[in-house]
Amino acid sequence: xxxxxxxxxxxxxxxxxxxxxxxxxxxxxxxxxxxxxxxxxxxxxxxxxxxxxxxxxxxxxxxxxxxxxxxxxxxxxxxxxxxxxxxxxxxxxxxxxxxxxxxxxxxxxxxxxxxxxxxxxxxxxxxxxxxx
Numbered sequence: 001x002x003x004x005x006x007x008x009x010x011x012x013x014x015x016x017x018x019x020x021x022x023x024x025x026x027x028x029x030x031x032x033x034x035x036x037x038x039x040x041x042x043x044x045x046x047x048x049x050x051x052x053x054x055x056x057x058x059x060x061x062x063x064x065x066x067x068x069x070x071x072x073x074x075x076x077x078x079x080x081x082x083x084x085x086x087x088x089x090x091x092x093x094x095x096x097x098x099x100x101x102x103x104x105x106x107x108x109x110x111x112x113x114x115x116x117x118x119x120x121x122x123x124x125x126x127x128x129x130x131x132x
Contacts, residue, residue: 006063009052013043013062016051020066037069040102041095057088064095068103075099077109081116093119 007016017034026033038044041061051059060080067075077096081089093116099105109120117123125132 007051
């Protein structure tokens, strides 16, 4: 998951989550997996809206919902809150924690934000290419 550009902007939130499932090879239980993911990340009211018209925080949550629906064992997140205001940053961080807690996904975050670093379980600081 990148700080932006995670989704197909012309597809709806639901279609983006469904596409991730189909690309992962999953063929059964799609509707239930999509519904659960959208509900978990409070996106059911936006499921028909094109991703390109969603707020930055909503777009990040759709990307997280797509990982949840796929039951991804690992999510790599590069500056996932960089372009968000403080309120949306908190919502996305809570969503990443839910992804970890409720779906069992390991989340690795790269960030320059001390607020994001304070929200994670473990911090490894890299300076000049080496762990500090």
